[in-house]
Amino acid sequence: MSSHGVEKSHSQGAPFKFTAENLAKYEELLTRYDDVESALLPVLHLVQEQNRWLPTEAIEYVSELMKIPEIKIKEVISFYDMFYDVPVARNMVHVCTNITCSMFGGREIYQGLLKHFDTDYLTPTRDGRISLQKMECLGACEMAPCMRINNDYVGPVDLVAAIQKLEELP
């Protein structure tokens, strides 16, 4: 988890609402649980699938839809590393900096990528292509040093290979 407090949420300057398809998915999600609140994590994942991140407008929308107070949703968002209350890029890249990966240069890869793409933790590159996030053990230490590019694991990689893979991203 990344922070203990609730940070100010950011606006995207445009309203959010689920597409018809995602609204149907939302309805299906609710059937899996015995109360509405339990569906919050999957619903936030669904919002991010559509919108990449969780601006104020999305929080308001989810709050209204699920009848959960906004403050509670913000708390949840700030607790989990994979929920983003700041704008993130088209491609999310997770670099593992935990024990085994660091033994094999995971930290140097993370720093090297930040430098190569001239960016910082989560900050989208200027072309909006990539957000980098260092992560704790990704549960794939046999691939150390490893990373996740969007939803796929890659590893072992070195900095050169990592840069090359990221440069290929749309």
Add this chain to the structure above:
Amino acid sequence: MDKIMEKDTANYKDYTLLSYHHIPGVHNIDVFERAGGYEMMKKWVGAEPETIKEEVKQSGLRGRGGAGFPTGVKWGFFTKDRAAKKYLLCNADESEPGTFKDRFLVEKNPHILIEGMIISAWALGTQKGYIYIRGEFYQQAVILEKALKEAYAKGYLGKNIMGKGFDFDLYVHRGAGAYICGEETGMISSLEGKKGQPKLKPPFPAIKGYRGLPTMVNNVESLAAVPWIMRFGAAEYKKFGTEKSAGTKLFSISGDVNKPGVIEVPLGTTLKEIIEVHCGGMRNGNKLKAVIPGGSSSPVLNADDSYAVKMDYEDVASKGSMLGSGAIVVIDETRNMGDILKYTLEFYHHESCGQCTPCREGTGWMESIFKRRESGKAQKSDIELLDKTAASMRGQTICALADAAAMPTQGMIKFFRPELETYVTTNVNSNKR
């Protein structure tokens, strides 16, 4: 995803969790069934629940999530009122650094877990279950979703399973990146749509869990072991492993070995055999320096103990550490233990949920010693301070994360104090390893 090393399990082939893994396409239900999958579900769903529970208890199976508590005993605490609303929760959070065995199991053979969960749900009388999988395991969640769909289509899940009058619904629930959601009460908070903050025990989840109702939380590997315990019986299961540590265990091995990966061996296999036979020996033929035997929460073993230890709950404990989740990190002579401890402490500080002062502050203080090092301000005496801080954190908190941070710290100091003292007082910029 295919890079995982598959190790030779020929000796235990007919008995193991990984015994289906060599079959191409076994993640498809038809292939799995042709290989004998779901036979145990068909045999046992509808049978006397107490018989199943007793068999699991007699097998000596111990929870594979880390604590090693006997699964059958835990099941015994669960209400026998079959009509009462209750839940089965599979812990697939797998966030303990060094651990990747559950991912391997779910990825290759999701149906063995589902079969184990259906049998367990019948035995326990739960109507609903969730597989809580860490958010990063997206593709694995997709694999599970597909497998669940197949099982529903065959009538193995849902209403009136196989006409036996038993209803059980099973869903995948994705986490979102927080280690503490692996702790069972943190997981329950998270499933309830809240921050993943642990709750004080007792009451234990088996009594009062998800939504305040009885909830049985079991690890992936524990639940996946149920079908073959029910196939061959407790007595056969107990033939593997040691008297108190029965059965086979998955180990995930990473670090300085030639072939990192997941293996399944009987409990009590020596760490030496695991490193030298199953993992192809030390990388570059380097000398072994230390091993983290059971995930980042387990105290490190020095080279001598590592080569002497048998990987079962008792023997690892006798060396002052724990078997934990079976996550073995092998460290060779080229490594500095200061680096390893630094990575470990940064992790725990980042993952403390912040509810308890000794944990929130303690993990921060411990990490700050390594921060002071970066500015050249750390002193030799800081290692003593580290030891004292760690000691003061133990047994004081809502959940075991504080202990999980303190124990490896103290273990590291026990074996490597001089090295750590040199490490923190070495100017970082002039000494790049």
